[in-house]
Amino acid sequence: MKKEIDLTQVRYIAHLSRLELSPEEEEKFTEQLAKILSYVNKLREVNTENVPPTFHVLPLKNIFRDDKLNLSLSQEEALSNAPKHKYKQFQVPRIIG
Amino acid sequence: MNYQVNIGLEVHVELSTKTKLFCGCSTQFGAPPNTQICPVCLGLPGVLPVINKKAVKFTIITALALNCQISKFCRFSRKNYYYPDLPKNYQISQYEEPLAKNGYLEIILNKRKKRIGIERVHLEEDAGKLVHGTNPEDIKFSFVDYNRCGIPLMEIVSCPDISSPEEAYIYLIELRKILRYLKVSDCNMEEGSLRCDANISLTLPGEKMGTKTELKNMNSFKEIKDGLSAEIERQSHLLNKGEKIIQETRLWDPKKKKTISMRGKEEAQDYRYFPEPDLLPLEISKEWENNLRLSLPELPQQKYRRFIQEYGLPEYDAGVITNSQEIADYFEKCVKYYHHPKIVSNWIMGEILRLLKEENISIEKIKVSPEKMGELLKEIEKGVISRNLAKDILSKMFKTGKSASQIIKEDGSQQLSDEKKLKKLVDEVIKENPEAIESIRKGKKKAVGFLIGEVMKKTKGKANPRLVNNLLKEELEENL
Numbered sequence: 001m002k003k004e005i006d007l008t009q010v011r012y013i014a015h016l017s018r019l020e021l022s023p024e025e026e027e028k029f030t031e032q033l034a035k036i037l038s039y040v041n042k043l044r045e046v047n048t049e050n051v052p053p054t055f056h057v058l059p060l061k062n063i064f065r066d067d068k069l070n071l072s073l074s075q076e077e078a079l080s081n082a083p084k085h086k087y088k089q090f091q092v093p094r095i096i097g
Numbered sequence: 098m099n100y101q102v103n104i105g106l107e108v109h110v111e112l113s114t115k116t117k118l119f120c121g122c123s124t125q126f127g128a129p130p131n132t133q134i135c136p137v138c139l140g141l142p143g144v145l146p147v148i149n150k151k152a153v154k155f156t157i158i159t160a161l162a163l164n165c166q167i168s169k170f171c172r173f174s175r176k177n178y179y180y181p182d183l184p185k186n187y188q189i190s191q192y193e194e195p196l197a198k199n200g201y202l203e204i205i206l207n208k209r210k211k212r213i214g215i216e217r218v219h220l221e222e223d224a225g226k227l228v229h230g231t232n233p234e235d236i237k238f239s240f241v242d243y244n245r246c247g248i249p250l251m252e253i254v255s256c257p258d259i260s261s262p263e264e265a266y267i268y269l270i271e272l273r274k275i276l277r278y279l280k281v282s283d284c285n286m287e288e289g290s291l292r293c294d295a296n297i298s299l300t301l302p303g304e305k306m307g308t309k310t311e312l313k314n315m316n317s318f319k320e321i322k323d324g325l326s327a328e329i330e331r332q333s334h335l336l337n338k339g340e341k342i343i344q345e346t347r348l349w350d351p352k353k354k355k356t357i358s359m360r361g362k363e364e365a366q367d368y369r370y371f372p373e374p375d376l377l378p379l380e381i382s383k384e385w386e387n388n389l390r391l392s393l394p395e396l397p398q399q400k401y402r403r404f405i406q407e408y409g410l411p412e413y414d415a416g417v418i419t420n421s422q423e424i425a426d427y428f429e430k431c432v433k434y435y436h437h438p439k440i441v442s443n444w445i446m447g448e449i450l451r452l453l454k455e456e457n458i459s460i461e462k463i464k465v466s467p468e469k470m471g472e473l474l475k476e477i478e479k480g481v482i483s484r485n486l487a488k489d490i491l492s493k494m495f496k497t498g499k500s501a502s503q504i505i506k507e508d509g510s511q512q513l514s515d516e517k518k519l520k521k522l523v524d525e526v527i528k529e530n531p532e533a534i535e536s537i538r539k540g541k542k543k544a545v546g547f548l549i550g551e552v553m554k555k556t557k558g559k560a561n562p563r564l565v566n567n568l569l570k571e572e573l574e575e576n577l
Contacts, residue, residue, distance in 0.1 A: 016367060018179045055172055060377045064150035067114045070121025070135070078131045078139075078243075088130045089240035092181040094229055 004037040005030060100299035100333055103306060104259035104325060105216075108272060110251045110282045111223060111290035112155045117247040118222045119146030119189065119376075124249075126288045130242035138222075138247030140185030145375055152220060152249035155281040156196050157381065157389050159251060160218040162275050162396055165200030167386050173220075173373040178366075181241050182224035192370040195219035196381075202255075202275075203398065204267045213268050214256030223248040245289075251281070257296065257306070262325040269293065269318050274397045278422045286317055293321055298342070299332050307332075308342040312356060315349045324349035328356045400425055408438035417446050423460045424450075427467060434471025444474065448488055452495045464498030465491070473501040481505065486558055516568070519552070519560060523568045526551045537573060545569065 010030045014021045021029065072078075075088055084091040117124055120137035137144045157167055174192040200215035225243040230236055253272065259265050273284045273291065284291040298309035312328055315321040327349070332342055347356040395403070397419055404415040404425070419425045424445065431441045449470075453460060465473075473494065477487050482505065490504050497504075526548055527534060533544040552565045 016177075016179075016369070055372065055378050056374070058377065061380050063147060063377045064153070065121070065147040067116050067149050067151040068121060069116055069123055072122045072133050072135045075129065075132050078134050086235070086238075087240055089228070089242050090131070090181070091238050091240055092227075094237050094239045095181065095227070 004041070005034045098301065098333070098337060100307075100336065101302060102260050102329055103257040103298050103300060103309075104261075104265050105257040105296040106255045106259065106265060106268065107294045107296070108253045108255075108269070109223075109292040109294075110159075110253065110276060110284065112152050112249040112251055113280070113282050113290075114149055114151045114155070114249055116149060118149050118152050118220070118249040119247060122247065126290075128244055130244060133244040134246065139243060146189065148376060148379075149249060152251075153196070153379065154389065155249075155279075156218060156220045156251050157386065158279055158393065159253070159276065159281055160197030160200065161386070161390050162279055162393060163197075163200040163202055163215045163218065163253070165197035165215055165218055167197050167381050168194055170194065170378060170380050171196050172378040173376045174370045175373050176221075176368045176370055178368055180224075181239065182227050182246075184225070184243060184246065188222060188224065189373055189376070190221035190370075191219035196379075202268065202271060204264065204271050206264055206267055211258075211264070213258045213264075216254045216256050218251065218253050221250050221252060222246070223250040257298070257309075262322045262329070265295065265325055266318055266322045269321065271397070274420065278394055278397055295321065295325060295328075297325060297328050297332070299329065299336060307336075308344050310342065310344065310356075311346045313346060313348055313359070316351070320349060320351055323351070323354065324356060327354060331356060394422070397422075404428075408432065408442075410438060410442055414439070414442040414446065417450075418442055421460070427460050427463070430467035431470045434468050435474040437474070440474060441470075444470070444491075448491050452492060456495070463495070465494045469494060469500050476501050476505070480561065483558070483562060489558075516564065519556075519564055520568055520572075522552050522555050522560070523565065523572055526555070527569075527572060534573075545573070 007026060007030050010026055010033065011021075014026070014029075079085045079088065079090070082090045111124075114124060116122060117138055120135050122133045122135050122138055125133065137146055160167055171191065171194040173189050175187040176190045176192070177187045179186055195217040197218040198216060200218070201212045202215060203210055203212050205211075223245050225241050225246040228240045228242070230238045230240065255268065259268055276282050276284050276291075282290055286292075293315060295312045295315070296309045297312060298307040300307045310328065310332070312324055315324045328347065335342060343358075346359045348359050349355075350357050400419045400422075401415050404410050404419060405412060408415075410418065418428050427449075428438075428441060428445055431445070432438050435441055449460075449463070449465075453463070473487060473491060476482050477484055482490065482501075487501075490501050490508075493499065493504050493508075494501060499507075530548060530551065533547055536544040548569055549562065549565055552569070553560055553562070
């Protein structure tokens, strides 16, 4: 069977997800992801020629809400889970110079 | 070399709904940081977004005004990227199935019409606001306010049909006018409710389109014009030297007046869009589309043409008056009370717009009702007040909301047309200014104007200028 995923792809995905992986983890995840993909690939065996694509598992559409105000969190609650905050704002490492 | 310029604009507009796109948090600008957020717009686990119907309606209305085809079926996608302005690490946007596509906007440049294609109009959520630390102890940090996160953002993407910075400028002015007529956004650039990025490429005639760059960080229409000019100059300079354009994102630096490469972000963008599983698809019925089409107001260009035809306004006047729907409405109401459209338009373009600007108020809050404005203009026509006096009276009306007749009564500012009184004043002035008389005798006609001015001074501007002029001429002829 053709290999579904290789080390380069795992490193690329890890980078896009901002994950730092050890070389062991990279190996391990390559293997695991390949297994997952080949399992999901079983679906390809099903004949779907006359089946329209499913956009959503629920047979619903056009579920709207009105433009009405709802309560927001208090500032304290909003910041309560932040590892760091200052000036009532979430503090993060500086990204751009 | 003479390159053909291709510019496409991506305009982001914050819709003026009361609440956010997927939750009931307020969209009010200027609230203290992180006071208008909830589990939904923070993307906490397990929450479910539900779309704001008004935001969808505003987007469809805009798309219809831009002559677009409305999609019968559309859905949302997740655009994945890691940046602290988005707490979810993805933005809910639209990708393959925008709400609308294939429209156009007509602009007029040097009296010639040109259609700029609209590729798509879609709906997405805005991101939070990052402020980079400036204090020495904060220099390694940025601070995030998520109030803006989740505010409905409409993206309007033009085709690369724009062929100069001037055209881009006019396109934006026209687009903003339409958005304001539709009342879907206040389009305030300072508050970030209208933002614009540009794609630019240069092409030699007969060749296929050149490599484009994306230009960001332009914070006013003027900066957009300047930024585009600078980028066109940079690209043509490189091409003339035989060098290649690198496809990249560049930032406009308004201080250095040039565009700078946004290094570090050069890796290919990979947003891994996939359908948003938490939202249900939208099916826009023909009925809804037709109802919204019928609800469209008269658009700026239709109004402009009507004002020329119906009121006989010059093109320039029609342009200024229809710049804002509220000014246009005020004009039409005034004309009902005073049937000389050109005179009304002169007073609105001159005095009214000046007073509004000086006092920094909008026409909706003006104290001079159209009826009172009409009355003032009638007083001038009857000769009760001079045009100059009317200007003073108007600024008093503007401040107090009183009517012209009331102010004239209170100030005794009725125009002085009593011939006997005026003749006496004219005689006085002639006696008091022998040098002026001497100059007139020597043929200097200018001094006549000076004498008229002196009479006006004595009457605090109330004298009927035509009468003074006649009286003065008679007296001078006798004396000389």
